[in-house]
Amino acid sequence: MAMPLAALHDLRRLLVCPRCRAELAMEPDGFRCTAADCAHHRDGAFPLAGRWPVLVDFERSVVNLDAVTTQGAGGRAERLPAPLRRLVKPPNRVAARNVELLLRALPGPAPRLLVVGGATVGNGIGAVYRDPRLEVIGFDIVGSPFTQFVADAHQIPLPSACVDAVVVQAVLEHVLDPPGVVAEIHRVLRQDGLVYAETPFLQQVHAGAHDFTRYTASGHRHLFGRFEELGAGAVAGPGTQLLWSVDHVVRSLTRSPTAGRGVRALLFWLRALDRLAPPDFAQDDASALYFLGRRRERGMPPEEVIRYYRGAQ
Numbered sequence: 001m002a003m004p005l006a007a008l009h010d011l012r013r014l015l016v017c018p019r020c021r022a023e024l025a026m027e028p029d030g031f032r033c034t035a036a037d038c039a040h041h042r043d044g045a046f047p048l049a050g051r052w053p054v055l056v057d058f059e060r061s062v063v064n065l066d067a068v069t070t071q072g073a074g075g076r077a078e079r080l081p082a083p084l085r086r087l088v089k090p091p092n093r094v095a096a097r098n099v100e101l102l103l104r105a106l107p108g109p110a111p112r113l114l115v116v117g118g119a120t121v122g123n124g125i126g127a128v129y130r131d132p133r134l135e136v137i138g139f140d141i142v143g144s145p146f147t148q149f150v151a152d153a154h155q156i157p158l159p160s161a162c163v164d165a166v167v168v169q170a171v172l173e174h175v176l177d178p179p180g181v182v183a184e185i186h187r188v189l190r191q192d193g194l195v196y197a198e199t200p201f202l203q204q205v206h207a208g209a210h211d212f213t214r215y216t217a218s219g220h221r222h223l224f225g226r227f228e229e230l231g232a233g234a235v236a237g238p239g240t241q242l243l244w245s246v247d248h249v250v251r252s253l254t255r256s257p258t259a260g261r262g263v264r265a266l267l268f269w270l271r272a273l274d275r276l277a278p279p280d281f282a283q284d285d286a287s288a289l290y291f292l293g294r295r296r297e298r299g300m301p302p303e304e305v306i307r308y309y310r311g312a313q
Ligand SMILES: [Zn+2]
Pocket: 017, 018, 019, 020, 021, 022, 033, 034, 035, 038, 039, 040, 041
């Protein structure tokens, strides 16, 4: 796959200290902050893990250096044969449609797009990596062929107003402070920059200790209050939600995740029920929600959040 992933070499001038946002100085085996009064103004402050600079402020992060260097990207579903994989994890057509809208709305000859949590290519967002117009920057808490550096989304090591779009798919449930991460996304976006987010609503805990939050449609809208809405809705509706629930009931009764996944593969057709649910009911019972928006300065007053509700109640 031809990838418009920007070379780390070209990005180096762009990277900043995750704590104070001063420029970085290159060292033989990593980077350090150039600000004399910063705690990271010391040799070896930001080491390399393989070829990935680790631009993490470990004192202020749940990211752990050992995990950065030992964890691989890619879940269990990626190791299954393709037909089975499609049953367990079908293609995300909602994301594909929305990413197409996002790419079409991006101006200029070489827009820069940041993928937050991009260690694996997210379901349905492959077009991002196929658009030759784009300069793609990716980071995650582990290195991967799809990222140029390791970082914590709470402290993005990029200067303000430097990217035209941000994609953040199935990430915000895994951060301790989602409003803080969205503020960082807002900060690194240029004026009128675009964001595409997908976040779970009714899903069981995944990724164990690193799963913290769920959002309703109204909560998700409020989270992106400093963005104008271009689109929002359910990524997957009540059928998908039911399928996941059955899987997890089976897991808990049999104490076996494999049994749960087996039942999920057998009952894959429950997903088709999503298509029968009207958008208002789907929103109240979604497995996950999306938000496509354009950066703006003003926030969203509380009464506007209340008026926003478009569910079936
Ligand atoms: Zn610094």
